[in-house]
Amino acid sequence: MLQRLWLLFAQAVTVGLALLFIVATLKPEWLRAAPFAPPAAQVTIRQAAGELPRSAAATTYAEAARRAMPAVVSVYSTQERRRNGDAEEQPVDNFFGDRFRGRGERVTGLGSGVIAAEGFVLTNHHVVHAADEIAVALADGRRVAATVVGTDPETDLAVLRIEARGLPAITFGASDSLAVGDVVLAIGNPFDVGQTVTMGIVSALGRNNLGLSRYENFIQTDAAINEGNSGGALVDTAGNLVGINSAIYTSTGGSIGIGFAIPTTIVSEVMQQLIANGRMTRGYFGIEPVDITPEIGAALGLRREQGVVVRGVQRNAPAGAAGMQPGDVLLEINGMPVIDTPGMLQQVARLAPGTVARVRVERNARELELAVTVGERPTLPPLRPRPQR
Helix, strand or coil: CHHHHHHHHHHHHHHHHHHHHHHHHHCHHHHCCCCCCCCCCCCCCCCCCCCCCCCCCCCCCHHHHHHHHHHEEEEEEEEEEECCCCCCCHHHHHHHHHHCCCCEEEEEEEEEEEEEECCEEEECHHHHCCCCEEEEECCCCCEEEEEEEEEECCCCEEEEEECCCCCCCCCECCHHHCCCCCEEEEEECHHHCCCEEEEEEEEEEEECCCCCCCCCCEEEECCCCCCCCCCCEEECCCCCEEEEEEEECCCCCCCCCCEEEEEHHHHHHHHHHHHHHCCCCCEECCEEEEECCHHHHHHHCCCCCCCEEEEEECCCCHHHHCCCCCCCEEEEECCEECCCHHHHHHHHHCCCCCCEEEEEEEECCEEEEEEEECEECCCCCCCCCCCCC
16 A cells, blocks of 8 residues: 555656656746735826827927027227216326326126117117217117117116117017026027027026015026126027026136026016106005014914015005005005015006005904005116125
């Protein structure tokens, strides 16, 4: 009996080894280890099906440049400066005597501009400020005299008039439709080398608190912007104007990839007023606003940690006449929410002097609505630019 069982066992083992040999030879994949099954506690992720869709990248922006370049000009400003015997000039005076004392010297500045409409050129205020003579070099090589229609130091914009007709005006685009990462082109005359196009992307939107102007809502770009580009065009990939190049941050005097342009949402509004009136008129409340911080909110016992609080009200100002008080939190102006101080200043600036604005405030944990008769903002001196960094 035992002998028969041992014989059956030996035969079974022999057959099994033979089958294993055959499988290992003909179907080795059958012997591979099964894939590891994750434990039930593992987090489930949502996996995209297939590859992400990719938009076709443009290989050239020549058409956008071709459309925009004829409307971009160079702006040369000349100012007569009288010498006053400063220490820096004293050696010259000592050498030549009184013959040169008090004589003037002509200083020429360089910038760029954009033909916005028939006979009108947009540029920066700082390009033409205090200029005695202004000349505009057109893309076709002509050079024509220009006069100042009006300037707005608070946004660093200016409008010039030129006596030339049939010139190509640029097409305005919608700067408020831009997104971070969009490709843009900067066009101008850097260092007076001639009209130049550089390419970059929109690096950021809504940049403010830079100390460059009073009303800031800059487009930041890494398209190379250098001396002479001020007042030139920032255009999208269709060649439409989305901004006026205005300033750069630099530690070298040249582009380091941080440039700022004034968006067309501001440019259009300022340009229309300057052409119509020769100056800008802005609404005015006469308050000193400050952004709410957690510290300010805790000190004043506010229920919110974001927004704008009135730190002070000027005597005889429109806001004071309407009953606004220090410590009031601004919630809405004509139904539009107040988010931060730069945004609030722009909201007030757009109000027409003489109109009545409905202002909702929070005071002592209660909401009130005040009727503020909008005043006209007084003209303020331009900001002293911060040192370039």
